[in-house]
Amino acid sequence: MEEMIKELEVKLHAIREKDGEKRSESQHKKGKLTAWERIDLLLDKDSFTEINPFVTTRVTDFGMDKKRVPGDAVITGFGRINGRKVFLFSQDFTQLGGSLGEMHAQKIVRIQDMALKNGCPLIQMNDSGGARIQEGILSLNGYGMIFRRNSLASGIIPQLSLILGPSAGGAVYSSGLSDFVFMVRGVSRMYITGPDVIKRVAGEEIGHEELGGADVHAQVSGVAHFACDSEEGCFEAVRRLLSYLPSNANEEPPYVTSDQDLSPDDAINSLIPIDPEESYDVHEVIDHIFDQGSFLEIHEEYAMNAVVGLARLYGYVVGVVANQPEFMAGVLDINASDKIARFVRFCDCFNIPLINLIDTPGYLPGSTQEFDGIIRHGAKVLYAYSEATVPKIVLIMRKAYGGAYIALCSRDMAYDRVLAYPCADIAVMGVEGAVGIIFRKEIAAADDPEKRLQELKAQYLEKFGGPYLSASYGLVDQIIVPARTRLELFKALDSVMEKQETRPKKKHGNIPL
Numbered sequence: 001m002e003e004m005i006k007e008l009e010v011k012l013h014a015i016r017e018k019d020g021e022k023r024s025e026s027q028h029k030k031g032k033l034t035a036w037e038r039i040d041l042l043l044d045k046d047s048f049t050e051i052n053p054f055v056t057t058r059v060t061d062f063g064m065d066k067k068r069v070p071g072d073a074v075i076t077g078f079g080r081i082n083g084r085k086v087f088l089f090s091q092d093f094t095q096l097g098g099s100l101g102e103m104h105a106q107k108i109v110r111i112q113d114m115a116l117k118n119g120c121p122l123i124q125m126n127d128s129g130g131a132r133i134q135e136g137i138l139s140l141n142g143y144g145m146i147f148r149r150n151s152l153a154s155g156i157i158p159q160l161s162l163i164l165g166p167s168a169g170g171a172v173y174s175s176g177l178s179d180f181v182f183m184v185r186g187v188s189r190m191y192i193t194g195p196d197v198i199k200r201v202a203g204e205e206i207g208h209e210e211l212g213g214a215d216v217h218a219q220v221s222g223v224a225h226f227a228c229d230s231e232e233g234c235f236e237a238v239r240r241l242l243s244y245l246p247s248n249a250n251e252e253p254p255y256v257t258s259d260q261d262l263s264p265d266d267a268i269n270s271l272i273p274i275d276p277e278e279s280y281d282v283h284e285v286i287d288h289i290f291d292q293g294s295f296l297e298i299h300e301e302y303a304m305n306a307v308v309g310l311a312r313l314y315g316y317v318v319g320v321v322a323n324q325p326e327f328m329a330g331v332l333d334i335n336a337s338d339k340i341a342r343f344v345r346f347c348d349c350f351n352i353p354l355i356n357l358i359d360t361p362g363y364l365p366g367s368t369q370e371f372d373g374i375i376r377h378g379a380k381v382l383y384a385y386s387e388a389t390v391p392k393i394v395l396i397m398r399k400a401y402g403g404a405y406i407a408l409c410s411r412d413m414a415y416d417r418v419l420a421y422p423c424a425d426i427a428v429m430g431v432e433g434a435v436g437i438i439f440r441k442e443i444a445a446a447d448d449p450e451k452r453l454q455e456l457k458a459q460y461l462e463k464f465g466g467p468y469l470s471a472s473y474g475l476v477d478q479i480i481v482p483a484r485t486r487l488e489l490f491k492a493l494d495s496v497m498e499k500q501e502t503r504p505k506k507k508h509g510n511i512p513l
């Protein structure tokens with residue numbers, strides 16, 4: 001037995017250490033960590049158990065018989081993050097470019113199945129040249145199996161993708177199917193075809209970073225939810241995100257005892273300017289309302305007219321959706337609609353109550369938005385909120401106009417509680433537009449059109465301005481003093497925390513995509 005144990009140790013050592021120094025040097029030269037270093041940094045100390053380290057490719061074509069590596073360029077296993085079990089894989093770019101062949105895929109599939117069966121988050125660490133070209137259709141077959149599992153696990157366990165090197169070709173879609181994509185500036189590249197292919201096919205010249213770097217996907221495409229400055233920062237962000245999430249859809253998000261009280265905060269009284277044209281940064285409001293330092297923004301640099309993220313309210317995890325008056329006046333456009341709808345659906349999957357902070361002039365008008373499908377994209381917001389059964393609470397802070405009112409604040413969308421500040425303005429549209437349409441002829445015919453315009457605006461505001469008419473119809477439940485927001489939102493949350501809402505049985509809905 002002793003000999004056998006020695007043999008096992010030698011074999012395992014060979015797998016983990018083969019050309020170890022050379023391999024880590026080649027990663028470090030590229031400014032990247034090795035697959036093992038990543039696991040060590042991400043997980044709780046000594047918590048990792050590797051699965052299937054001996055798995056090796058069976059393919060022999062194109063010299064693969066001489067390139068075989070035990071483990072087949074991916075490390076798979078499970079470990080713990082802040083004490084909670086997670087399953088993961090970490091691709092090893094130093095072996096065959098981390099490319100995905102038949103057995104590499106089998107290892108990932110096994111981890112996906114284990115994560116799903118055990119109801120644990122799945123973490124994918126990608127550093128790969130994509131489908132292993134020498135393995136042909138077996139590689140594509142492998143991706144197919146992975147994508148299907150990503151899709152079937154969606155909404156049951158959280159899936160997080162960390163792009164820690166190239167993620168080219170097929171590799172991008174497993175991440176594209178995940179709940180959250182993390183990228184690292186200068187390290188991550190994500191594209192379905194790289195610059196060389198683009199040059200050949202389209203004659204376009206573009207660099208790797210400009211085409212698929214972290215900033216591009218965090219700011220322009222919206223593929224990345226988090227852009228980090230270093231791999232270490234990325235692991236920290238993953239650990240932080242997981243601290244808000246349940247391990248699976250049958251669990252509640254983790255509650256922590258809050259040491260922050262719910263006493264009035266007078267500063268909130270002056271955070272929202274009364275003048276509807278005046279902008280302000282909604283982050284300040286968020287910071288005052290939710291437990292200090294608890295707001296974790298998602299998609300921070302994408303569609304900044306909407307702000308979404310996870311926070312805690314008196315220790316309870318909530319999903320926050322807010323308009324950002326400081327950016328495009330907080331209007332809802334295509335990208336903001338996609339961002340909000342996706343976030344709402346995530347929260348609904350994982351039992352995270354939603355709190356909306358509303359100040360928006362509505363959906364963005366314009367031919368570009370119309371041509372690009374604002375109707376289809378805007379409908380996603382309506383669909384996502386209608387479908388959601390988690391507690392839904394809204395605070396109308398200032399403007400809530402038109403379609404955006406319906407989508408984000410209305411009783412008809414089955415919001416559980418609708419609160420409003422005294423300066424809330426709920427209407428089909430802003431006073432300027434409304435008066436201009438319904439009194440156009442009367443204003444034009446007046447002896448003094450400007451005077452008449454001002455009179456009619458005053459009449460309109462008297463009738464429709466403020467939250468009181470809506471409150472009289474029962475469409476606003478409560479008008480609150482801003483300073484008491486924390487307490488009132490918590491009471492609203494507390495009142496609906498145990499709500500049960502069922503839906504008619506169906507195969508699945510057909511959200512406008």
Ligand code: HXC
Pocket residue numbers: 095096097098099128129130131132133134140143166168169170171173193194
């Ligand atoms: C096999 C691969 C590979 C691949 C890289 N390698 N990609 N081997 N299949 N897909 C190997 C290289 O041959 C090399 O082996 C080693 O990995 C390191 O690669 P380098 O090119 O030296 O590294 P680097 O200069 O850092 O460039 C990284 C890269 C580049 C940008 C990722 O390798 C690249 O462009 N690879 C191809 C990317 C791609 O087009 N993938 C799409 C595949 S098709 P040696 O032995 O020399 O060290 C696909 C379709 C699926 O994925 C669609 C499903 C929806």
